[in-house]
Amino acid sequence: MDETDSYVSDGAMAKTPLSIKVGAAIRKARKQRGLVMRHIAEHNDTDVAAVGNWETGRNLPKTENLLKTAAFLRVDPVALGKGEVVFLDDADNVADAEIVTDAAPLPAGPMDIELLGAAVGGDDGDFTFNGEVAGYVQRPPGIAHLRKVFALHVLSDSMVPRYEPGEMLYCGGRDAVPGDHVVIEMFPEEHERNGKAFIKKLVKRTAAELVVEQYNPPKTLTFNRYAIKHVWRVIPLKELLGY
The missing domain is CATH 2.10.109.10 (Umud Fragment, subunit A)
Incomplete structure (x- = not known):
């Protein structure tokens, strides 16, 4: 059972076309990686309810959360911000995987x-x-x-x-x-x-x-x-x- 329907927090903002596209992209990438929302929540140090709101389009992730999520899912952050999924490796190899561990770090900008x-x-x-x-x-x-x-x-x-x-x-x-x-x-x-x-x-x-x-x-x-x-x-x- 997916966690989306089980965790929806109160106070969510109204959906927008962009938030719906970004949410669908996060959900698609997560499922293809064989992960559940809890994994994203733990990586971002947030709660499952917040991830549920992102995936259902109720909220757009903050910039830092979008970057962290893209790094964890190994997808291009620019594409994810547009609501698109561009894997940074061979996505076909993980389509049917249950869990992905020891993910390679996302090529990212310097901490400057x-x-x-x-x-x-x-x-x-x-x-x-x-x-x-x-x-x-x-x-x-x-x-x-x-x-x-x-x-x-x-x-x-x-x-x-x-x-x-x-x-x-x-x-x-x-x-x-x-x-x-x-x-x-x-x-x-x-x-x-x-x-x-x-x-x-x-x-x-x-x-x-x-x-x-x-x-x-x-x-x-x-x-x-x-x-x-x-x-x-x-x-x-x-x-x-x-x-």
């Missing part, structure tokens, strides 16, 4: 993206950068040659359902334009070492202001351009995967 340390912000800030590098994370294939990129973990729930607490974001690339999601770092206020930082959706830029949108609770915020230290674009999943 800085993961910046951050602390939970106060009532009016999503977080603050602590000025330290917390570690290094894998470079996704779509940004193999992109310079000045960094990663951070989402700490607040102000952008749910787009970004969940604990999700890892990659930031950098071209300048942000209206419609992009952005990370905004403010200059420190008096007697503060680090300025507040926010993850929002850019609505409009003027000479004096930056207008952004927040999802949870829904509202529009305005920032003084002269109080802003940096604005970085959040790199979307499609771009990280190379399409």
